[in-house]
Amino acid sequence: MNRTDSRTAVVTGGGSGLGAAAAERLRADGVAVTTLDLRGADVAADVTDEAALAAVAAELGPVDVLVNSAGIVGPNRPLVETTADEWRGVFEVNVIGTVNTMRAFVPGMRERGWGRVVNVASMAGKDGNPNLSVYSASKAAVIGLTKSAGKELATSGVLVNAIAPAVIATPMNDNTAPDVLAHITGLIPMKRVGRPEEVAELIAWLCSDRVTFSTGAVYDISGGRATY
Structure with a gap:
């Protein structure tokens, strides 16, 4: 039974792009x-403000699902x-921001014995995109974080997974x-960019009861770009 009708979720970066699409689908x-x-x-x-997140968590009460979609691209340069400072700025949002929200909401999930966390990484974190070293490295860190947390929480009922999209048609x-955009789009065998609703479908599945034996994993949604 998929008990989503009684579940609560927080989606960061939910004002636009993948976050907004994920929120709508959930x-x-x-x-x-x-x-x-x-x-x-x-x-x-x-998401970089721990005190603000603590206040949000206290106000919302129990949260069952966390989707970490907040992120920035950073510099497009060699x-x-x-x-x-650019490195610090991107890592503060993409990595520390993800850590902050997990620290705010995961303890409650663990106490209740059920939770789903989906961290939005990127194919850039697996392959490394030229002239996007800061972004690529930050998303590689999100992947490592997800794998580590997934193992830590493996017997708790809280599953932590990541998705690695290729280029998606979003404001980001x-x-x-x-x-740069032409280069990374050209790497996609399907020869098109992805749509936010396609990514949202994968996120919704990972947030559900239908996923029971997968944690610390990275799910590619890349139009065939993924090589491993």
Whole structure:
């Protein structure tokens, strides 16, 4: 039985893009979803602000599902032209932000004996995209974090998995340099970018009772780009 009608979820980065699509799809399953984002969401919150997240967690009460979709791309430049501050800024959102939300919501899931966490990584975290070293490294960190947390929580009833999308038609890619976007789109055997609703379908499945024997895993949604 899929008991989504009584479940609650938090979706970060829920103001647009993959987060908004995931929230819509989870609501279609009967999940009570609260979106978090800097703007355009149910709750205005910064995932890098631990105190703000603690306040949100206290106000919301029990949360069964966490989707970490908040993220930024960072600089589109060769590695040697990036700065330490740019690295810190991207990692603060993409990695520490994911850690912060997990620290805020996972303990309650563990106490109740059921939970689902889906971290949005990227094919860039597996393959490494040229001129996107900061973003690629941050998403590789999200993958490592997911694998570690999945093992830690493996017997708790809380499953932690990641997805690795290729290029998806979202506002995040609006600021990606055209040559970079063309390169990474050209790596997709299906010869097209993905749609947010396609990714949302995978996220919804990973958030459900239908997944019972998978944790610490990375699910590619890449139009055939994945090589391992």
